[in-house]
Amino acid sequence: MTSQSQQYQELSREEQVLQRIEKARARKAKLKEERITLSHGSGGKATQTLIEAVFLEAFANPLLAPLEDGAVLTALGGRLAFTTDSYVVSPLFFPGGDIGDLAVNGTVNDLAVSGARPLWLSAGFILEEGFPVADLERIVGSMAAAAERAGVQIVTGDTKVVQRGKADGCYVNTAGVGVIERPGELGVATARPGDVVIVSGPVGEHGITIMLARGELDIESEVTSDTAPLNGLVERLLDAAPGVRGLRDATRGGVATICNEVARAAGVAVVLEEEAVPVRPDVRGACELLGIDPLYVACEGRLVAVVDGDQVEAAMAALRSHPLGEGAAVIGRVRDDPPGLVLLKTSFGGTRIVDLLVGDPLPRIC
Amino acid sequence: MRFVDEFRDAEKAQALAAQIAALCEPGRQYKFMEVCGGHTHTIYKHGLEDYLPESITLVHGPGCPVCVIPMGRVDDAIFIARQPDVIMTSFGDMMRVPGSNGAFFDATARGADIRMVYSPLDSLKIARQNPDKRVVFMAIGFETTAPSSAMTVLRAAAEGLENFSIFCNHVTIIPAIKAILDSPDLRLDGFIGPGHVSTVIGCRPYEFIAGEYGKPLVCAGFEPLDLLQSIYMLMLQLAEGRCEVENQYSRVVPWDGNLKALQVINEVMELRPYFEWRGLGFISHSALRVRESYASFDAERQFLVPGVRVADPKACQCGEVLKGVLKPWECKVFGTACTPETPIGTCMVSPEGACAAYYNFGRFTRERVKEATRS
Amino acid sequence: MCLGIPGEIVEFMDDRPDLAKVDVSGVKRAINIGLLEDEKLEPGDWVLIHVGFALSKIDEEEAKAALDFLEGIGQAYADELAALADSRID
Numbered sequence: 001m002t003s004q005s006q007q008y009q010e011l012s013r014e015e016q017v018l019q020r021i022e023k024a025r026a027r028k029a030k031l032k033e034e035r036i037t038l039s040h041g042s043g044g045k046a047t048q049t050l051i052e053a054v055f056l057e058a059f060a061n062p063l064l065a066p067l068e069d070g071a072v073l074t075a076l077g078g079r080l081a082f083t084t085d086s087y088v089v090s091p092l093f094f095p096g097g098d099i100g101d102l103a104v105n106g107t108v109n110d111l112a113v114s115g116a117r118p119l120w121l122s123a124g125f126i127l128e129e130g131f132p133v134a135d136l137e138r139i140v141g142s143m144a145a146a147a148e149r150a151g152v153q154i155v156t157g158d159t160k161v162v163q164r165g166k167a168d169g170c171y172v173n174t175a176g177v178g179v180i181e182r183p184g185e186l187g188v189a190t191a192r193p194g195d196v197v198i199v200s201g202p203v204g205e206h207g208i209t210i211m212l213a214r215g216e217l218d219i220e221s222e223v224t225s226d227t228a229p230l231n232g233l234v235e236r237l238l239d240a241a242p243g244v245r246g247l248r249d250a251t252r253g254g255v256a257t258i259c260n261e262v263a264r265a266a267g268v269a270v271v272l273e274e275e276a277v278p279v280r281p282d283v284r285g286a287c288e289l290l291g292i293d294p295l296y297v298a299c300e301g302r303l304v305a306v307v308d309g310d311q312v313e314a315a316m317a318a319l320r321s322h323p324l325g326e327g328a329a330v331i332g333r334v335r336d337d338p339p340g341l342v343l344l345k346t347s348f349g350g351t352r353i354v355d356l357l358v359g360d361p362l363p364r365i366c
Numbered sequence: 367m368r369f370v371d372e373f374r375d376a377e378k379a380q381a382l383a384a385q386i387a388a389l390c391e392p393g394r395q396y397k398f399m400e401v402c403g404g405h406t407h408t409i410y411k412h413g414l415e416d417y418l419p420e421s422i423t424l425v426h427g428p429g430c431p432v433c434v435i436p437m438g439r440v441d442d443a444i445f446i447a448r449q450p451d452v453i454m455t456s457f458g459d460m461m462r463v464p465g466s467n468g469a470f471f472d473a474t475a476r477g478a479d480i481r482m483v484y485s486p487l488d489s490l491k492i493a494r495q496n497p498d499k500r501v502v503f504m505a506i507g508f509e510t511t512a513p514s515s516a517m518t519v520l521r522a523a524a525e526g527l528e529n530f531s532i533f534c535n536h537v538t539i540i541p542a543i544k545a546i547l548d549s550p551d552l553r554l555d556g557f558i559g560p561g562h563v564s565t566v567i568g569c570r571p572y573e574f575i576a577g578e579y580g581k582p583l584v585c586a587g588f589e590p591l592d593l594l595q596s597i598y599m600l601m602l603q604l605a606e607g608r609c610e611v612e613n614q615y616s617r618v619v620p621w622d623g624n625l626k627a628l629q630v631i632n633e634v635m636e637l638r639p640y641f642e643w644r645g646l647g648f649i650s651h652s653a654l655r656v657r658e659s660y661a662s663f664d665a666e667r668q669f670l671v672p673g674v675r676v677a678d679p680k681a682c683q684c685g686e687v688l689k690g691v692l693k694p695w696e697c698k699v700f701g702t703a704c705t706p707e708t709p710i711g712t713c714m715v716s717p718e719g720a721c722a723a724y725y726n727f728g729r730f731t732r733e734r735v736k737e738a739t740r741s
Numbered sequence: 742m743c744l745g746i747p748g749e750i751v752e753f754m755d756d757r758p759d760l761a762k763v764d765v766s767g768v769k770r771a772i773n774i775g776l777l778e779d780e781k782l783e784p785g786d787w788v789l790i791h792v793g794f795a796l797s798k799i800d801e802e803e804a805k806a807a808l809d810f811l812e813g814i815g816q817a818y819a820d821e822l823a824a825l826a827d828s829r830i831d
Contacts, residue, residue: 078696
C-alpha cells in the first residue's frame, strides 16, 4: 500500500469523503453540450458528467457527494415528517422566482407546517430532450440558493431525459424529511369555536404572477411570486403561541380551499371577513380585470394558521416580527354552526358562502 | 379602486335599504327581474339580498349568454375545434359548458387545441403567430360583446389575415326580454335593466316595456350600490304611480348608446331569421351571424358544421330557471344530479347562471347565515 | 357577457392610434379604443373596459352626481337615526 492510500484509510469517513470531493473538483467535470440529449438520461458517462458538472456543483454537501442510491442520514431521535411534491409550473421562469425556488420552498413549507424542522431534500428531474443546459443550471442555482436560505440540504436525486415533446422542458420532484422536536400534534381537525384564522401576508400573488407570465393575457404588472421558505416564520410562531391548532401552506386553491379543509376536518364553521383579507391593490386589479376571486388564487409563501382565540395577540406579534409575516392579518373566526361551511361577510355587509372550486379559477369574462 | 369601491359602501347600503323598506306597501309582494347574468352574480357575490325586505323577490332572467347556448351549438364548436390544424379560442366561461359529448375541457383532453383568451384581439394575435393554423374565435355574448367581435373581424380584414374566423353565437337582449314579457307564467313588477348591453344599445330600446307592457325598467350598474339604488328607483316609480325607463348607470350608459359600436356590428353582422335559445325555444331575429361580405371570417361557412339540433336532457329545467319561473333550488335536479362538478345544464356551468351563483354563494338560508355571522 | 371594469387611460401608442394603455389599480393592459374614436380621449380619462375594448367613457360628472345622491341618502338616514335616538319619550 502506498503511503498516500495508507493515510487515506486512516481518515474518518467524513474526511475521506471530503477528500474525494476535492479530487473530483480538481478534475472538474465540464458539460460540453448546450442542450440536454437523451444520452444525459441513459445512466452512462453523459449522465455522470451532467450530475457532477451541474447537480453536484450546485448542491455540494457530504451527504450528497457519495452519490450512492440513497443518502444515509443519522436520525436525531423522535418523530419525522416526510413529504413530496412535484413541480410542473409553466412558465419555468417568472417574476420573483422559478421552478427551482418553488421546488425547494414548497417542500420546506410542507414540512414546516407539519411542525418539523426541515433537514433533507431529494430532487428528481425529468428533462425534455433539447432543454438548454443554461436553463437547467439556472434552475439548479435557484434550488441551491433556496436550500441555503432555508437551511436544508439536497442529499439525493435522480435525472431522467425523455424525448422531445414528452415533457414541458423540465419537471422537478422534491421529497423532504424533517424532524419534529416539539411535543403535541398539529392538525386543523382540532379547530374549535373561538379559534381565529390568521394569514401570514397578502394573498394571490403567485397565482396572478403565473397567469400573467404566461403572456397570453397581455397584462403588464409589477406583481411577483411570493415564493419563500416559511420554516423560520413557523418556528417563531410556535415558540410564541403554543395554542396553534394547525398550520397550512396556502398553495393551489388559495386561502378559501384551506378554510374549507378546516371546516370539513373539524366539523366547524369558518366565518371570514372580506375586509380583513390582505390583498395588494395590483393583485386585486388583475383579479377584477380577469373576473377571479383572490381568495382562491394560489400563494407560495403564505401560511394559514388556526390559533386558540386566547393567543391571537401573541401569535400576531410573533408573525409580524418576522420579515415574511409583516403583512399578517386575522381574517376570520371559527364557530360551531353551520358545520363544514365557510361563510364570508362581504365588505358590502352581506354574507355568502365560500365553497370549494370545481377546477381552476378560470377568468370570468362576463 | 376608483368607480368601484365607492359603490360598495356598506353604510350607504344600509341607508338605501331603509328607504326601500319604507316604500314597501304593507301586505304587498314585489317581484323584479334582473335580466343580466352579471347582476345575478353581483347579487350573490356581495350578499345583496340581505339588504332587501322579505316582500321583495329578485327573479333571475335569461341574460346569461353562455346559459342560452343550445347543446347543438356547443357540439358544432367542438366539431370545429377537432378539425385538423385548428386552434379554437374562447372565453373562460365556455370551457365547461356541456355539449352532447362533453365540453371544451373534455375535447382538449382528447387532443383538440382549445385556448382560453381574455379578448378576441388575443385570438387575432394567435392567428398572426400561427400562419399555418386556422384560428377560430368562439364569439358569444349579447350586444355588449358583439362590437368587439366585429372590430376584430375588421382588424383581421385590414391586415389581410387569411387564417382567422369567428363562430358567431351573439344574441340580442330585446327578444329575450320580450319572450319573458309574453310568458304567461310570470308576473313581474319591473325590470332591472342590463347595464353593459345598454352602453351599446342605449336605453331607448326598452321604452316599449314601459309603454306597451306597463312595466318600469331601471338600467343598472354592476356594483352592489348600483343595484340597490336601481331597486329603490323602481320602488319609487311604483309608489308614485310612474312607469318609465330610467338610467341609474348614467356614469357609463349614454341614453343613445354607442353609435360607432352599432355601426360596426351592422357592418360585419346581420340578424339571423331565427335562432334557438336554450330553454326559450326558437326566437326570430334574436341572434347575429357574419355577413356574406365577410364570409372568409365566418367559421360556419369555412367549416361545414353539422348543425344538429340537440334536445336538452329530460331532467334539465334550465328553461324554466332562465325564464324566472323556477328558482334554482326548485329545479328537481339542483344540487343532486346537477352540481358544479357534474353540471347537467348551462345554468349550473356558467358562473353567471342563476344555479351556479346560488349554489356557490347563496346555498344557505338567509336566517341561518345571519345567525352565524352575527358578531 | 357583462364584466366591465373602469380603467384609467395612461398612454397612447404612437404607431397604433386605435390602442391605448389603461391602468386598473396598478395593472396595465393595452386596449382597443376604436369604439370611442369620436370621444377624443386623453390620458387621465376613465373608460369602461370589456374584453380588451373600451366601450364607454366614464362621465365623471354623472359619477359624482350618483355618489352625491348616495351620500344624501346616507345623510338622511344618519339624521333619522340621530333623531330617533334623541327623541325619547321618557
